[in-house]
Amino acid sequence: MTNYKICLIEGDGIGHEVVPAAREVLEALGLDLEFTEAHAGYETFLDVGTSVPGATIEAIEAADATLFGAATSPSEKVPGFFGAIRYLRRKFDLFANVRPAKSRPVPGGVDGVDLVLVRENTEGLYVEVERRYGDTAIADAVITKRASSRIGKYALDIARKRRGELAVVHKANVLPVTQGLFLSTVMEEAAQVPQVRAYDVIVDAMAMHLVRSPQRFDVIVATNLFGDILSDLTAGLTGGLGLAPSGNIGEKHAIFESVHGSAPDIAGQGIANPTATILSAAMMLDHLGEPEAAARIQRAVDELLREGSVTRDLGGALDTRGYTDALVRRVSRS
Incomplete structure (x- = not known):
């Protein structure tokens, strides 16, 4: 079994909720995954004076792939601040942004x-x-x-x-x-x-x-x-930004991220939908050469969506914790 080093960057806002959820789903697959954690985003800028510290660059360079949560970008210019994900795209020459859109069993899709x-x-x-x-x-x-x-x-x-x-x-x-x-x-x-x-x-x-x-x-x-x-x-x-994954692909490095923003209006309430980040994690696995594991996540997500076992933004009753637990159970059984 191949060992993969995965760098996790939660970022801002609901990134602190959706990335840990994705990690639990990844761990449920039984792959040999080694996780490291790094920091980037507006909160990091406010804390240490830069959006992307040098230690984060080193962590991405040492990883086989990176999973990024969400980033806040102020609408007005803030002296010294630069957008973390845009900076990382240029820093690592992640020239291709890949965004699949596939119909899923959700109302309105x-x-x-x-x-x-x-x-x-x-x-x-x-x-x-x-x-x-x-x-x-x-x-x-x-x-x-x-x-x-x-x-x-x-x-x-x-x-x-x-x-x-x-x-x-x-x-x-x-x-x-x-x-x-x-x-x-x-x-x-x-x-x-x-x-x-x-x-x-x-x-x-x-x-x-x-x-x-x-x-x-x-x-x-x-x-x-x-x-x-x-x-x-x-x-x-195909269901909204809560279901939209993406990957930033370069010749040597790749960073996968949910398309949605940091959603400060609901951050910390435990109601964020982690599906986009989890599907981004599935894209990451496919990129690493683990298509079967990626397919397991995709199937489990579709099963929950079909049943209506979803978060409130999709018309369900589950919070982030409940949805993650349900998805982990499905992935573990598949």
Whole structure:
């Protein structure tokens, strides 16, 4: 049995509740997992003066994978503060943000959705280069051929292993220099992979198509901002952010995180839904080469959702503790 070193970062708010829940589920699998704990986020910044201490960087470097809970980002600029997860994406060159969206047995979800949204994770508007001149504010958007080529190859590889279709999302009709470079570069890569049918979709049209007929899509690749927005839309189609996992993947390191925020309004009340973090842990196991263990978690989650044994945000009566206990029992028996 392979030993895996997993770094756990709770982050902020409900991260302190959902990450321990995910750890219990992981421990119930019976794998040889060695956990370390590290700190990052706004609370860490307030405590020690930096969002990501050096010890956290070392812990991630020493781990086979990292599971991150939730992070708070103030809406106003705070001197010295930087967003922890965005910093870690750049620090470890986690160039691919992977967000699967799959229909689950919950009220309000759309049936038949099974897609993966792949988002370029290191550049675009999220380079966070902004400046203000009086009443005028300017932000730089950076698109490079290298990053576009890399994310295109990654998305094409996922599509090749699935249904063989890749939608390339862009706004090159308005931004032909930046978005045009992204589109042309990805399509150049697609020309080298004849097993995949690649086609382009303008981002606003994609938003409409996802609302009206999301079942038609297999793999979607987009630049950073567009991918961020569309992935929340696909989460809304399949049960909401409480069920939405994601992974930040690089060549050497990977950090898996729930898509939702730190939810300070319910933090500490014991009612947070840990499913997104638990499904992110399942993605982590699949990444590590443990697909059977990942499938056990997926099945157990779907069984509870189908029964209605869920947390209050999904219309159930369970708190975080009760839901975690129920899931641990299912995983242990599977």
